Amino acid sequence: MIASQLPTGEKHSARVQRPFFLFLLYQLGWHLLLPLVGLRLWWRGRKDHGYWQHLDERIGFVGKSSQFRQAIWIHAVSVGETRAAEPLIQAYLARGEKILLTCMTPNGRRTGQVLYASAIASGQLQQCYLPYDIFWAVAHFLKQAQPKFGLFIETEAWPTYVFSCAEKGLPLFLINARLSDRSARRIKYFGRAGKELFQAFTGILAQTELDAERYRALGVQNCAVFGNLKFDVPIKPELLQLGASWQANLRASGRLVVCAASTRMGEEQLILDAWQQVLKTARIQPQPLLFIVPRHPERFDEVAKVILTSGFRLSRRSEALEQPMIFDNIDVFLGDSMGEMSAYYSAANLVVMGGSFMPFGGQNFIEACAVGCPVIVGEHTFNFQQATLDAISIGAVVRDSTPQLSHTLVELLSVAEQRMAMALAATKYANLHQGATNKILNAIDAQLKLKSTNSS
Secondary structure (H helix, E strand, O other): OOOOOOOOOOOHHHHOOOOHHHHHHHHHHHHHHHHHHHHHHHHHHOOOHHHHOOHHHHHOOOHHHHHHOOOEEEEOOOHHHHHHOHHHHHHHHHOOOOEEEEEOOHHHHHHHHHHOHHHHHOOOEEEEEOOOOOHHHHHHHHHHHOOOEEEEEOOOOOHHHHHHHHHHOOOEEEEEEOOOHHHHHHHHOOOHHHHHHHHOOOEEEEOOHHHHHHHHHOOOOOEEEOOOHHHHOOOOHHHHHHHHHHHHHHHHHOOOEEEEEEEOOOHHHHHHHHHHHHHHHOOOOOOOEEEEEEOOHHHHHHHHHHHHHOOOOEEEHHHHOOOOOOOOOOOEEEOOOOOOHHHHHHHOOEEEEOOOOOOOOOOOOHHHHHOOOOEEEOOOOHHHHHHHHHHHHHOOEEEOOHHHHHHHHHHHHHOHHHHHHHHHHHHHHHHHOOOHHHHHHHHHHHHHHHHHHHHO
């Protein structure tokens, strides 16, 4: 059930009980591991130099954030969360608010630079890395930034930030919140401390009733369901146009397209093995084409090698960024570009959703549904449990296991009527679940008004 507001109760600061002993151990662990964290940044920076930049921000020195005092602080850990936050950020920008957008990864930062380029240029939005969850880094960041309030996206619940904001009386909400069954079980190991952490948020605005039930099972009271922001993320017309141009090219040759989207390490080989079987057994002429779009850009070259080693003829998006795409005489097209996922979906007849064929929890398939593309998911969708169940029930998504993937692909590629029915169901599913942005905005406004009233 979608709520209209968060539960109300005693004042937020009165119910905060920081677990002293566990928190002390947590801080000690951070300090002991800090050298290893630095080594990890260096190691990851070998493939992505973004990890070597803005290191001072990661320990609390966020530079010009003081110019953004009394801004709305939004923390989106990486690419998916940054995109999910877009409708909410655009709504706040339209109100004339300043935004301080924090992230943890270079790809998340780059995504923000693209999505909010005009707001950054006008001085309405600033980006920086979120400092590590160490007490002195957090204290310095909050002293510099002094935000109006904070919004953490989806699963972020850093204890030092959460308890520090609660103790200062700074409203901090967990929005678009989700909690898998596996994560809930892990949190229960910490007993009352887990409850206190999530209860210290001003409010938890959950995506689904399943998520809310898991928070409540921890003993958390300040939780209600407001839907999923990802259904409200706008699809850029220029990307739809780009995908349509690719589809027109493919339609002229009669080739169908399967897009393996947001694939993770190890999944590409599983999908390529299935694709070998499709090409051997499917009585489809001309032969269909496979798009592979890896989740992480630093893996583009690695995936290209896997494709070539498997014996497929390969073309890469990066080889023709400024030229019309030609899909003749290739078996696999590698989508090694950033920010063009909607174009790949628009050109495809069918999507195989990455992250779900190995135990990664699945990736976001909502964007594929929004452009009317049928989706196949694997067995591992615990990060999108309710969304997957809803999409399967309406006929937009089918679930499959790796051994059966080639069979399912052949079936769907061979039966146009079934693909069309799934495509219509996908569009219906995406439209049916829109509207979370306004619900979240209204709930936060109401909670801040209530806090202001109680303070006065």
